[in-house]
Amino acid sequence: MTKKTDVTLNINGQTHNVSVEPRRTLADAIREDCGQTGTHIGCEHGVCGACTVLIEGVPARSCLMFAVQADGKAIRTVEGLAEGGKLHPLQQAFMDCHGLQCGFCTPGFLMLATGVLEREPDISDEDLVDVLSSNLCRCTGYQNIIKAVRMAAEQMRSS
Amino acid sequence: MTGKGMFAADVSFPRQLHMRIVRSPFAHGLIRSIDTQTASALPGVVAIWTGDDVADIPPIDFRLTRIEGLESYRQHVLAQNRVRYVGEPVAAVFATDAYVAEDAADLVDLEIEELPVTLDASDAPTEFEPGRLTEPAVIRKGYGDVDGAFGAAHAVVELDLSIGRHSGVPMETRGAIGRYDAARDILEMYGAAKVPHWNRDQLARMLGRDRTAMHLHEGHVGGGFGIRGELYPEDVLVCAAALRLGRPVKWIEDRREHLIAANHSRQQCHHVRAAIDVEGRILGIENEFFHDQGAYVRTHAATVPDLAAAMLLGPYRIPNYRAVGHIRLTNKTPAGTYRAPGRFESTFVRERLMDAIAARAGITPVEARRRNLIASAEMPYKRPIDTLGTEVVLDSGEYAGLLDKALKRIGWTTLQDELKSRRAKGELVGAGLGIFVEKSGLGPFDNVKITVDPGGAVEIVTGAASVGQGVETVIAQICADTLGVDFDRIRVIHGQTDRIDEGLGAFASRVTVMTGEATRLGALKVRQKATEMAAELLQCTVDELGIVNGEIRKTAKASGPSISLAEIARHLLPTSKTRGSREPGLTGEGWFFSNHMNYPYGVHVAVVSLDRETGHVAVERYLVAYDIGRAVNPMLVEGQIAGGFAQGLGGTLFEEFTYDERGEPMNVTFADYLMPTAREVPALDVLICEDAPSPLNPLGLKGAGEGGTNAVGAAIASAIDDALGVPGAVTQLPVTPQRMRDILDRVLPEKR
Numbered sequence: 016m017t018k019k020t021d022v023t024l025n026i027n028g029q030t031h032n033v034s035v036e037p038r039r040t041l042a043d044a045i046r047e048d049c050g051q052t053g054t055h056i057g058c059e060h061g062v063c064g065a066c067t068v069l070i071e072g073v074p075a076r077s078c079l080m081f082a083v084q085a086d087g088k089a090i091r092t093v094e095g096l097a098e099g100g101k102l103h104p105l106q107q108a109f110m111d112c113h114g115l116q117c118g119f120c121t122p123g124f125l126m127l128a129t130g131v132l133e134r135e136p137d138i139s140d141e142d143l144v145d146v147l148s149s150n151l152c153r154c155t156g157y158q159n160i161i162k163a164v165r166m167a168a169e170q171m172r173s174s
Numbered sequence: 175m176t177g178k179g180m181f182a183a184d185v186s187f188p189r190q191l192h193m194r195i196v197r198s199p200f201a202h203g204l205i206r207s208i209d210t211q212t213a214s215a216l217p218g219v220v221a222i223w224t225g226d227d228v229a230d231i232p233p234i235d236f237r238l239t240r241i242e243g244l245e246s247y248r249q250h251v252l253a254q255n256r257v258r259y260v261g262e263p264v265a266a267v268f269a270t271d272a273y274v275a276e277d278a279a280d281l282v283d284l285e286i287e288e289l290p291v292t293l294d295a296s297d298a299p300t301e302f303e304p305g306r307l308t309e310p311a312v313i314r315k316g317y318g319d320v321d322g323a324f325g326a327a328h329a330v331v332e333l334d335l336s337i338g339r340h341s342g343v344p345m346e347t348r349g350a351i352g353r354y355d356a357a358r359d360i361l362e363m364y365g366a367a368k369v370p371h372w373n374r375d376q377l378a379r380m381l382g383r384d385r386t387a388m389h390l391h392e393g394h395v396g397g398g399f400g401i402r403g404e405l406y407p408e409d410v411l412v413c414a415a416a417l418r419l420g421r422p423v424k425w426i427e428d429r430r431e432h433l434i435a436a437n438h439s440r441q442q443c444h445h446v447r448a449a450i451d452v453e454g455r456i457l458g459i460e461n462e463f464f465h466d467q468g469a470y471v472r473t474h475a476a477t478v479p480d481l482a483a484a485m486l487l488g489p490y491r492i493p494n495y496r497a498v499g500h501i502r503l504t505n506k507t508p509a510g511t512y513r514a515p516g517r518f519e520s521t522f523v524r525e526r527l528m529d530a531i532a533a534r535a536g537i538t539p540v541e542a543r544r545r546n547l548i549a550s551a552e553m554p555y556k557r558p559i560d561t562l563g564t565e566v567v568l569d570s571g572e573y574a575g576l577l578d579k580a581l582k583r584i585g586w587t588t589l590q591d592e593l594k595s596r597r598a599k600g601e602l603v604g605a606g607l608g609i610f611v612e613k614s615g616l617g618p619f620d621n622v623k624i625t626v627d628p629g630g631a632v633e634i635v636t637g638a639a640s641v642g643q644g645v646e647t648v649i650a651q652i653c654a655d656t657l658g659v660d661f662d663r664i665r666v667i668h669g670q671t672d673r674i675d676e677g678l679g680a681f682a683s684r685v686t687v688m689t690g691e692a693t694r695l696g697a698l699k700v701r702q703k704a705t706e707m708a709a710e711l712l713q714c715t716v717d718e719l720g721i722v723n724g725e726i727r728k729t730a731k732a733s734g735p736s737i738s739l740a741e742i743a744r745h746l747l748p749t750s751k752t753r754g755s756r757e758p759g760l761t762g763e764g765w766f767f768s769n770h771m772n773y774p775y776g777v778h779v780a781v782v783s784l785d786r787e788t789g790h791v792a793v794e795r796y797l798v799a800y801d802i803g804r805a806v807n808p809m810l811v812e813g814q815i816a817g818g819f820a821q822g823l824g825g826t827l828f829e830e831f832t833y834d835e836r837g838e839p840m841n842v843t844f845a846d847y848l849m850p851t852a853r854e855v856p857a858l859d860v861l862i863c864e865d866a867p868s869p870l871n872p873l874g875l876k877g878a879g880e881g882g883t884n885a886v887g888a889a890i891a892s893a894i895d896d897a898l899g900v901p902g903a904v905t906q907l908p909v910t911p912q913r914m915r916d917i918l919d920r921v922l923p924e925k926r
Contacts, residue, residue, distance in 0.1 A: 036273065038273070039273070043272075046183075046184075047186075051177065052177070052179075052181075052183070052184040053176070053177020053178070053179070054177075055181065055183075055345075055346070055396075056183065057345045057346065057347070057429065058429040058843070058844050059428055059429060060429060060843045060844055060845060062843065062844035062845055063345060063429075063844055065345060092177065093175070093176065093177040094176070094177035096176070097176055102176070106175055106176065109175060110175065113809050113810070113812075113813050115175060116397075116644065116813055116817060117344070117345070117346070117394070117395060117396045117397045117641065118175060118179055118394065118396070119179075119181060119344070119345040119346040119394075119396030119397060120345045120396075121175050122175075122177060125175070144852050144853060145853065147851075147852040148851035148852040148853040148854075149851075150851075151345060151844065151849055151851060152345065153342075153343065153344055153345045153397050153399070153817070153820075153821070153849065154345075154397055154813075154817045155813060155816060155817050155820075156816035156817045156818075156819055156820035156855050156858060156882075157820065157850075157851070157852040157855045158816055158855070158857055158858060159813065159816070160852065161852060
């Protein structure tokens with residue numbers, strides 16, 4: 016139970032060598048062992064999506080994965096979105112559109128949307144709503160989140 | 175947004191212990207034994223407490239609406255001999271690692287003798303404990319001659335209605351970290367929210383400490399909605415443990431715990447009657463209701479049923495009224511407030527009643543409402559009842575005017591024609607509305623301390639709290655406007671009990687009103703002090719001076735000498751030679767007192783279509799028209815309304831905590847407690863109006879936090895009735911697909 020395994024977590028291009036129990040969730044390892052607390056845990060059932068990170072570019076629920084499963088893989092979290100102090104277009108759009116209130120679900124939505132827009136830059140508005148319905152927000156009523164992601168999608172396409 | 179937030183789970187201290195709560199698996203039972211031996215032997219376990227270990231800590235007291243008879247129904251921080259709901263804290267495990275704490279909690283062996291459960295608040299009361307029933311109190315409000323009104327009535331309409339059990343369910347679960355600083359003898363709690371100062375006082379009292387030796391700290395808060403920040407058993411336990419075990423103690427709730435342990439809300443059954451005259455005017459209302467309080471009476475005491483009874487009358491002229499509200503204990507999770515407490519419920523009841531009155535009087539739902547609305551000429555309108563310890567005086571309102579604006583905005587007349595032709599083609603579509611009065615700006619006071627530092631930065635310290643609703647922005651805006659400084663130079667500090675002695679926190683849509691006005695008053699004092707000093711330095715009178723972008727200069731001249739607030743702050747340093755006999759520091763304290771709440775009001779309009787096969791209710795259009803006197807920040811106001819609407823929608827169509835016959839909760843994950851996603855929440859039209867500023871504060875402010883939620887159940891129920899062509903079809907919330915199908919089977923059997 017307490018036997019630990021060495022794993023290498025590559026988070027936002029930085030290597031973290033950590034020793035974890037096999038049962039340790041990736042979310043806990045990212046937060047507690049690597050100190051990246053921007054990834055939030057909202058339900059631990061894989062439903063709310065607050066803990067969404069990108070693994071090899073694909074959105075994943077880090078509460079449903081064990082840290083050992085992410086060994087050696089490229090992980091991206093909300094801390095890696097802004098570059099050199101400049102906000103990612105999605106972060107900027109969330110701010111401009113009032114796409115967040117308490118901010119707890121925001122990292123999950125940002126990573127979900129980043130993963131989707133990078134793979135499918137021309138995703139239709141309808142499909143985008145379907146994708147965004149995989150995460151939960153309790154403050155905004157979603158309309159401003161949808162607005163922000165659409166705005167960022169447009170910017171990311173034109174840049 | 176960049177990952178730099180500091181929510182409760184992000185707070186950690188060296189050598190901290192992790193607390194895990196062992197919770198009752200039974201809804202009602204006597205604790206025969208708790209065996210902690212195996213659990214204690216697990217490496218890493220430092221202590222395990224049961225009820226005996228905290229028997230000296232008193233139960234958690236009431237914060238609001240204390241009424242006689244409720245005291246003996248308060249909750250202890252760990253169960254004492256008896257458990258009353260699934261999820262009740264029975265033992266607390268403290269270990270060096272969160273995973274180990276959870277392992278150990280699983281090993282704690284409970285022997286509980288099950289007792290019969292009480293699950294329906296409208297059944298006859300049962301025994302809570304020997305000599306005490308499950309009905310601790312009955313709320314009675316009213317005035318006039320109700321029996322006379324019913325005796326003289328042209329007709330009486332009568333409805334049985336119920337509202338489901340649901341709650342705020344913020345995305346961040348609860349969390350608390352206790353830490354004892356032995357060197358200074360100060361006990362700290364991180365993860366505070368909503369009402370840090372009140373909780374500080376209570377924690378100090380419960381743990382036998384001076385209030386000045388107890389500090390609470392609020393970090394980022396992942397949604398409040400009424401439920402977060404109230405004082406719960408776990409908050410007390412981490413503080414007691416930090417003190418007794420001498421190490422920081424961290425507790426982070428998991429989602430299953432949240433859904434069974436944090437406050438539930440809303441569940442009520444109403445039997446309501448109205449006496450009307452031949453034209454559909456209301457002569458009197460009588461309402462008897464049963465409030466399902468759950469297993470204990472928590473911090474809100476009688477708040478929710480009190481508000482339900484007082485606010486049921488809404489925007490209408492009701493000459494005679496009688497409300498009887500039974501507070502009933504059941505073997506379910508204890509209940510507290512949730513956004514628009516007592517109003518989501520009573521608006522559903524009242525507006526269902528208005529639709530029934532319309533049907534009975536043979537007039538349209540809009541006309542029935544119009545005939546009963548209080549006219550603006552009657553304002554301020556005093557109702558001879560009180561709530562939350564304040565008299566209900568509707569301070570201002572243009573109710574009929576807002577109804578007109580809302581109907582115009584949605585295009586009501588055209589809409590009726592469209593719906594008629596769609597219904598003729600066989601579609602089940604309809605429109606409905608709900609009108610409501612909210613309440614906001616609860617006093618009795620708020621205060622802020624404003625300081626301009628020698629660099630020109632402005633710090634506002636307030637006893638208000640933020641639950642993620644944008645407090646900092648609104649307060650900074652009001653200060654920026656009053657003081658004449660750049661918004662970006664202002665920092666707002668809230669929720670830190672060591673920075674300001676008093677504070678009431680954030681609830682009841684009070685912050686913008688109360689803290690906003692306190693901020694304006696404090697900023698005026700700073701302004702006065704600054705301009706007096708500047709007048710001396712610039713050799714002119716105070717009246718000649720204005721402040722723009724932090725620069726004080728003569729208003730008559732765009733150019734000419736000026737002096738910055740930063741320079742004034744330096745002139746006012748204790749060591750300054752120019753300070754003269756003035757008190758050091760460019761500071762000002764603002765206190766605002768208010769004995770009355772104020773009353774924003776709104777209209778919701780819904781258009782829905784029903785699916786015969788699945789029972790799905792699709793909300794095609796939705797309008798919230800809301801008059802809040804004055805909108806300080808329209809974007810934040812719209813955000814509040816949109817978010818509130820989504821929560822109202824959840825309680826109307828999806829969300830419900832249900833229990834099986836043994837009192838076992840059926841909704842313990844997000845897979846079976848269904849909250850609306852981006853798919854279910856339609857685009858919302860928001861109309862913010864400022865036609866009736868509050869006369870109770872100089873800015874005319876009213877609160878905006880709860881109007882988006884208030885009438886969602888009412889408006890959608892009305893729209894469903896319209897789609898079915900059957901007034902009164904909806905009598906219960908939420909209208910889940912299953913319930914919608916039952917209604918369809920009942921009212922349109924031939925169409926299935």
